[in-house]
Amino acid sequence: MRKSIYLFLIIIICIMSMLMASCDNQPMKVSYSQKTGLLDQNGDIVSNFIYTNSGYVAPVLPFDATEYYRIFVPYSKGSGYHTVNYKDTNKLKQLWLDQIQRKGRSDGKVFAIRNRANDRDMNNFQKQHGSQSRYDYYYFKDNGDIVYKGGDKTYYAKEHLIKTFVGAVIVDYRTVKERTEPDAGVTHQDVIHHTGEYTVGAIYKMAINVNEARRLFADAGGGPTDGAYEFIAARKMIWFFAGGFTQDTSLFVRQFYNTNFMEVLVLNPYANEGNTYCLGVDSYYAYYGNYRVGEGATPPIDGFTAQNYPYMTDEKLYLAQRPETIIPLLNHTTTFTDASRWWSFLALPGHKY
Numbered sequence: 001m002r003k004s005i006y007l008f009l010i011i012i013i014c015i016m017s018m019l020m021a022s023c024d025n026q027p028m029k030v031s032y033s034q035k036t037g038l039l040d041q042n043g044d045i046v047s048n049f050i051y052t053n054s055g056y057v058a059p060v061l062p063f064d065a066t067e068y069y070r071i072f073v074p075y076s077k078g079s080g081y082h083t084v085n086y087k088d089t090n091k092l093k094q095l096w097l098d099q100i101q102r103k104g105r106s107d108g109k110v111f112a113i114r115n116r117a118n119d120r121d122m123n124n125f126q127k128q129h130g131s132q133s134r135y136d137y138y139y140f141k142d143n144g145d146i147v148y149k150g151g152d153k154t155y156y157a158k159e160h161l162i163k164t165f166v167g168a169v170i171v172d173y174r175t176v177k178e179r180t181e182p183d184a185g186v187t188h189q190d191v192i193h194h195t196g197e198y199t200v201g202a203i204y205k206m207a208i209n210v211n212e213a214r215r216l217f218a219d220a221g222g223g224p225t226d227g228a229y230e231f232i233a234a235r236k237m238i239w240f241f242a243g244g245f246t247q248d249t250s251l252f253v254r255q256f257y258n259t260n261f262m263e264v265l266v267l268n269p270y271a272n273e274g275n276t277y278c279l280g281v282d283s284y285y286a287y288y289g290n291y292r293v294g295e296g297a298t299p300p301i302d303g304f305t306a307q308n309y310p311y312m313t314d315e316k317l318y319l320a321q322r323p324e325t326i327i328p329l330l331n332h333t334t335t336f337t338d339a340s341r342w343w344s345f346l347a348l349p350g351h352k353y
Contacts, residue, residue, distance in 0.1 A: 035070065035072065035081055036069070036070050036071055036072050036081070036197050036198040036199075037069065037070055037196070037198060038061075038062070038065055038066070038068075038069055039066050039068040039069060039070060039083065040062075040064065040065075040066060041064065041066060043068075043083075045070055046062055046065070047196075048060055048061065048062055048065075048196075048324065049172075049194065049196035058194075058328070059172070059194070059196070059323060059324040059327050059328070060324065061322065061324045065322075067085045067086055067087060068083055068084065068085055068086075069083070069084060069085075069086060069170055069198055069323070070082070070083055070198070071084060071095075071170055071198040071199055071200060072197060072198065072199050073095045073096075073098070073099050073199055073200050074099065074104075074267075074269050074279065075098075075099050075102045075103070075104045075105060075111070075279075076095055076098040076099045076103055076104050077098055077103045077104050078104065080104060082095060084170070086169075086170055086320065086321070086322050086323065087320045089167055089168065089169075089319050089320055092167075092168035092169060092170065092200055093144075093167055093168045095168065095200045096144060096165075096168045096200050096201075096202045097144055099111070099200065099267060100140045100144065100267070100347075101140075102349065105349075107349070109349040109350060109351065110139075110140065110349070110350065110351070110352055111140065111267070111279065111347045111348065111349060111350070112125075112126060112137050112138060112139045112140070112347070112348060112350040112351075113137060113138040113139075113146070113281060113345065113346070113347050113348075114136075114137050114344055114345065114346045114347075114348055115136045115137055115138065115148075115150065115224060115227040115228065115231075115344065115345070116226070116227030116230055116231075116336075116344045116345055117136060117222065117223065117224045117226065117227050117344060118136040118137060118224070118227075118344055119344050121348075122277070122278070122348040122349055122350065125137055125348055125350065126149075126350050126351060130224065132156050132224075133156070134150050134151060134156050134224055135149040135150050135151075136149070136150045136224045136227070137149050137150070137350070138162065138231070139350075139352065139353050143165060144165030144202065145161060145163065145164050145165050145207075146161075146162045146163040146165075146204065147159050147160065147161050147162065148160045148162050148228045148231075149353075150224055150225060150228065151225070152216040152217055152225055152228075153216065153217065153219060153223075153225055160207075160208065160216070160228070161207040161208075162206075162207055162208060162228065162231060162232065163204040163205065163206060163207055163263075163265075164204060164205045164206075164207050165202055165203070165204055166203050166204065166205055166262070166315050167202075167203045167315055167318075167319045168200050168201065168202050168203065169200075169201050169203065169264065169318050169319060169321065169323070169326055170198055170199075170200065170201070170322075170323040170326070171198070171199065171200075171201035171264060171266060171284060171323055171326060171327060171330070172194055172195055172196055172197055172198055172199070172323065172327060173195045173197050173199055173266065173268055173270055173282075174192050174193065174194055174195065174266075174268075174282060174284070174333050174335075175192070175193045175195060175270060175271065176191070176192060176193070176333075176335055192333045194327065195270075198323060199266060200266075201264040201265065201266045201284065202264065202265045202266075203262055203263075203264055203315045203318060203319070204262060204263055204264075204265055205259060205260065205261070205262050205315070206232055206256050206258075206259050206261050206262070206263075207259060208232060208259070209232075209256060209257050209258050209259055209261075210232055210233050210253065210254065210255060210256045210257060211257060211296065211298075213228065213229050213232040213233060214229055214233070214295060214296070216228075216229075217229035217232075227344070227345070230336075231336070231345070232256065233253045233254060233256075233295075234252075234253070234254045234283065234334040235251060235252065235253050236251070236252045236334070237250075237251055237252070250291060251295070252291050253295050253297075254285070254287055254289065254332075255289050255297050255301050255304075257297070257298060257299060257301075260313040261285075261312055261313055262285065262312070262313060262314075262315055263283045263284065263285035264283070264284040264285065264318070264326075264330055265281065265282070265283055266281075266282040266283075266284065267279035267280070267281065267282075267347050268280040268281070268282045268335075268337070271335060271337050272337065272346065273337060273346065275346060275348075277348075277349055278346050278347060278348050278349075279346070279347040280335065280336070280337035280345075280346065280347070281336040281337050281345050281346065281347055282333065282334070282335050282336065282337070283333070283334040283335075283336060284330035284332070284333055285312070285330060285332050285334075286308075286311040286312045286329050286330055286331055286332070287303075287312060287331065287332045288303035288304060288305070288308040288311075288312065289301050289302065289303045289304060290302035290303055311329055317329070
């Protein structure tokens with residue numbers, strides 16, 4: 001009898017150990033924000049971001065999901081929190097316009113983007129400066145398009161349309177968990193952390209292709225217009241390792257060789273380098289090109305296949321889609337503000353045009 005009891009206890013302990021082990025191998029649900037997220041049938045927020053075993057935080061769609069999300073759009077109307085149907089592209093578009101026009105603040109100011117080489121504060125960043133008396137910022141047109149005020153390498157006073165606004169979607173804020181460093185092993189991309197806090201993201205098409213941007217703006221001396229090239233090319237030094245300890249470097253330039261290529265821009269209150277009333281500028285985009293291509297590349301480019309190309313160029317694959325679908329497709333992140341190379345890119349309150 002006593003042996004039977006011991007045997008029974010051993011079996012129970014083994015079963016519990018197996019269950020605990022299996023639980024450890026399952027994704028762990030987490031909630032990053034108590035105020036944004038997918039809404040259930042009762043209008044309550046559902047925690048739909050999970051930690052996976054690999055450490056990646058992924059969006060997962062629950063079985064009984066509604067079409068409504070609670071999102072945070074700072075400086076838009078009211079508190080900044082809005083309930084929106086992900087299919088309502090008109091409302092999402094308006095929320096982006098409300099944000100860049102600072103509709104939530106009745107101070108007569110709108111957001112403008114300070115260029116990379118412009119280190120002036122919000123009271124001075126839109127003034128002419130330097131030996132060329134050049135403006136060095138981007139402004140949003142009433143329709144959301146982005147224009148560079150600072151001319152090009154030849155004409156100081158000429159304005160250039162840089163990006164064309166084509167619509168808006170729901171995405172989450174991203175933060176940089178780990179920067180790429182020379183000793184980062186085989187890792188050649190920054191490690192991005194998905195916060196799970198939803199906001200509006202604006203889909204922009206490039207108004208100038210990367211090769212034309214290099215001709216107009218690229219400046220090896222780091223002059224003001226070089227930032228306009230960065231804003232299109234997302235140029236970044238990355239590291240590779242080959243042959244054991246041999247270090248290899250390459251300058252990544254996203255090969256947006258025509259104006260069909262698109263990105264999703266986000267104004268990020270958590271990446272403003274501690275500047276009050278300002279927002280960081282982040283870019284999410286799908287990219288499948290070769291990291292070693294470098295500048296001046298022309299098609300064909302490795303990775304730009306017939307299957308991949310639409311995800312880099314066709315906004316219809318993203319508009320009126322759930323964030324759980326969109327977020328994994330946007331597999332690259334450029335943090336124009338929260339990075340050493342682009343530290344001066346910042347959305348500041350200023351005046352129109």
